Amino acid sequence: MTALPIAALMMLASGAIHAVVNAILKSGRDKMSSRAMIDGFSGLIILPAAFIVPLPSGAWGWLAGSWATHLVYLICLIKAFERADMTVAYPILRGVAPLLAAVVAVGVFGEPISWLAGAGIGLVSMGVLTVGLGRHVDRRALGWALATGACIATYTVIDAQGVRAAPSAPSYIVWVFLTLGLGISTLFVIWRGPVFFAAARSEWKAGLAAGGLSILTYGLALWALRLGDTPRLAALRETSILFAVLIAVVFLKERLTGGRMAGIAAIALGAGLLLAAR
Numbered sequence: 001m002t003a004l005p006i007a008a009l010m011m012l013a014s015g016a017i018h019a020v021v022n023a024i025l026k027s028g029r030d031k032m033s034s035r036a037m038i039d040g041f042s043g044l045i046i047l048p049a050a051f052i053v054p055l056p057s058g059a060w061g062w063l064a065g066s067w068a069t070h071l072v073y074l075i076c077l078i079k080a081f082e083r084a085d086m087t088v089a090y091p092i093l094r095g096v097a098p099l100l101a102a103v104v105a106v107g108v109f110g111e112p113i114s115w116l117a118g119a120g121i122g123l124v125s126m127g128v129l130t131v132g133l134g135r136h137v138d139r140r141a142l143g144w145a146l147a148t149g150a151c152i153a154t155y156t157v158i159d160a161q162g163v164r165a166a167p168s169a170p171s172y173i174v175w176v177f178l179t180l181g182l183g184i185s186t187l188f189v190i191w192r193g194p195v196f197f198a199a200a201r202s203e204w205k206a207g208l209a210a211g212g213l214s215i216l217t218y219g220l221a222l223w224a225l226r227l228g229d230t231p232r233l234a235a236l237r238e239t240s241i242l243f244a245v246l247i248a249v250v251f252l253k254e255r256l257t258g259g260r261m262a263g264i265a266a267i268a269l270g271a272g273l274l275l276a277a278r
Contacts, residue, residue, distance in 0.1 A: 046177045092142065
């Protein structure tokens with residue numbers, strides 16, 4: 001199997017796991033405390049690997065940009081989840097991301113894209129947005145979701161360049177989680193103060209599980225981006241909405257309408273085009 005099909009499969013797996021992590025975050029009582037536990041545990045879990053992998057020489061600037069963008073992203077994500085159901089906020093924020101990432105990757109960094117891949121990206125994005133726009137969402141929730149999507153597109157492109165500039169994929173992956181996990185979680189713990197410690201007493205097991213899954217989901221995504229082109233792979237990761245909808249309906253008891261079913265069909269068709277594109 002060549003590198004490109006492997007990268008596509010890695011992105012599909014990353015999307016499925018990503019939906020689980022976001023469901024855990026959505027189910028937490030205090031979203032910022034939940035995020036602090038998820039990121040803190042991911043940083044602690046991956047810490048021993050820092051003594052094995054090489055330093056990410058050549059990628060420090062990309063790591064700094066990724067850290068800053070992820071901080072804004074997490075704040076926007078938390079605000080979006082505080083104001084809207086997962087089946088509303090999640091599709092909107094994930095739907096705009098692949099389109100923006102494709103524009104930046106192609107327009108700024110000159111990455112290749114075929115007409116078939118472009119059509120697939122468009123279908124995935126439209127399908128994801130359809131899933132989320134099937135019912136009313138207030139302006140603030142919409143604003144936070146759109147801002148989150150813009151951040152996703154930005155850090156996807158930044159990390160794609162960073163993981164390619166690093167000596168190896170594991171080197172960049174480890175240092176991404178060290179800087180993000182330990183740095184951002186510390187800021188969020190300070191921000192929430194006593195509220196964090198109250199949440200941690202009852203939710204630390206879920207945070208630990210999600211922290212481990214975070215390494216797996218974004219680690220797979222970063223490794224895939226080192227092997228293949230950003231526009232197509234970024235869109236493939238958004239198939240995570242299929243799993244997110246399933247989780248939201250079965251476990252969070254949220255409704256699934258005919259409009260969302262049409263969106264799911266568009267996502268499936270778009271994913272098929274992306275897998276067939278060269």
